[in-house]
Amino acid sequence: MYMKILYFSLGYCTHDHRFLKSISDGGHEVFFVQLEGNQRLVESRPVPKNVTQVIWKGGREPFRWSNLAELTLDFRRLTREIKPDLIHAGPIQTCAFIAVLSGFSPILTMSWGFDLMDDVHRNKWWEWVTRYTLKRSTFFTSDANVTRDKAVIYGMNPEKTVVFPWGVDLEHFSPSTDHWSLNTDHFTLFCNRSWETRYGVDVLARAFVKAAQQNERMDMILLNGGSQSGHLRQILQNGGVLDRVTFGGQISQTDLPRWYHMADVYISPSHVDGSSVSLMEALACGLPCLVSDIPANKEWVVENENGWLFRDGDADHLAEKILAAISQRENLSQIGRASRWSAEMRADWKKNAEVLMNTYRSLMERN
Known part of the structure; x- marks a missing residue:
C-alpha cells in the first residue's frame, strides 16, 4: 500500500535518518519537516534519497512557546498543500502537539523517551500539553x-498503542572476532x-575515580559532549584520573563499532531513558553492559546474564559493580555472547522497522 507520509521531528539525528530511510525504502513518499533544524543536527549522513x-x-531556531x-x-498550511495520508510526529509536547493542533488526522504520535520520562x-x-496531545x-x-x-x-487509549525497540543494524554493529584476546593489558x-x-x-x-584508585590498569573512553563538560573534567581532574580517560568527541555511525570494540564493558548511567539505542549497539x-536500574534498562539487561544493574545515581554502588566486573574477567566473553543474543532476539532494526510499516497500514485501514 503506497502512502504519503509527513514525518515531523525536532531536528535530524541518527534516529531520524533510520526512520526516514525505512519509510522511503518501503516505497512511500516522505516529506520531512523539522521543528528546530540544525539546532539539533547530530547526523553526518545526508537525508536519505x-x-x-x-x-x-x-x-530555523529553537522552539519557543511564543511562536x-x-x-x-x-x-496547517503544509497539510493542506502536501495532503499526506498520515503524520508521524514526536516528541509529544512539541512536534506531536503542533500536529494535533493543526486538526489533521490520522496522527501517529511517537515518544522519544525523554518526553514522557522527564519533560x-x-x-x-507540560503535563497538560501531554494529556491534550495523547x-x-x-x-x-x-x-x-x-x-x-x-x-x-496521561490519556492514551491503551488499545491504540504499539511498542517496538528502534533497534540497530546487526551487521554493522557486531562483535569483534578477536575482541577478548586483544583487550588484555587494561580494563576499559x-x-x-x-x-x-x-x-x-x-x-x-565519580565512580571511575573511586574504582580507578583501586585498580591501576583500568581506563575509560567517553564519547560525545554536552553542557556538563567542565564539571566532568573537574571531577576527573580532582580525582587524579583525567589522564586515564580518552575523550573521543562526536563519532560517526560508520566508525562507531570500532570504539565499542576497544572496550571491555559498556556503561549507561542514565537517569531517564526509553530503550536506549546505544545500549542496543553495545x-x-x-x-557486557553495566547500567542504571531504571525501568527501561531492566527491559534489556538481566543481572549476571548479559550484564549488571546498579542503583540509579549511586556512584559508590557503580564503582563496586565495576570492580566486580573486573574480578570476573574470565566470564566476560560468555556474558558478551549473551549480550549479542539479546540484540539478535529483540534489537534487529530490519525486523522492527516492519512493525512501523504495519502500523502505518493499520492506521490507513482504520481511517
Whole structure:
C-alpha cells in the first residue's frame, strides 16, 4: 500500500535518518519537516534519497512557546498543500502537539523517551500539553513498555498503542572476532551518553575515580559532549584520573563499532531513558553492559546474564559493580555472547522497522 507520509521531528539525528530511510525504502513518499533544524543536527549522513525536505516557518531556531500559534497555522498550511495520508510526529509536547493542533488526522504520535520520562514533569503546562496531545492522537508508538505505560496514564487509549525497540543494524554493529584476546593489558570502560544531567555521566565520573584508585590498569573512553563538560573534567581532574580517560568527541555511525570494540564493558548511567539505542549497539557488539536500574534498562539487561544493574545515581554502588566486573574477567566473553543474543532476539532494526510499516497500514485501514 503506497502512502504519503509527513514525518515531523525536532531536528535530524541518527534516529531520524533510520526512520526516514525505512519509510522511503518501503516505497512511500516522505516529506520531512523539522521543528528546530540544525539546532539539533547530530547526523553526518545526508537525508536519505527520495525524501523531500520541507521549507516552512519552523526549522530555523529553537522552539519557543511564543511562536506556537504561527507555527501551528503554517503547519496547517503544509497539510493542506502536501495532503499526506498520515503524520508521524514526536516528541509529544512539541512536534506531536503542533500536529494535533493543526486538526489533521490520522496522527501517529511517537515518544522519544525523554518526553514522557522527564519533560512531562517540568510543570503543569507540560503535563497538560501531554494529556491534550495523547488524548487526541490517533495512535501511539514508543520503544519501551515503560513509556507506553506512561502514555496510557496521561490519556492514551491503551488499545491504540504499539511498542517496538528502534533497534540497530546487526551487521554493522557486531562483535569483534578477536575482541577478548586483544583487550588484555587494561580494563576499559566505555560510555557514549551525552554529557547532560539526565544521562548521569557525572555519576560515572565519580565512580571511575573511586574504582580507578583501586585498580591501576583500568581506563575509560567517553564519547560525545554536552553542557556538563567542565564539571566532568573537574571531577576527573580532582580525582587524579583525567589522564586515564580518552575523550573521543562526536563519532560517526560508520566508525562507531570500532570504539565499542576497544572496550571491555559498556556503561549507561542514565537517569531517564526509553530503550536506549546505544545500549542496543553495545549489546549487538557483544559487550557486557553495566547500567542504571531504571525501568527501561531492566527491559534489556538481566543481572549476571548479559550484564549488571546498579542503583540509579549511586556512584559508590557503580564503582563496586565495576570492580566486580573486573574480578570476573574470565566470564566476560560468555556474558558478551549473551549480550549479542539479546540484540539478535529483540534489537534487529530490519525486523522492527516492519512493525512501523504495519502500523502505518493499520492506521490507513482504520481511517
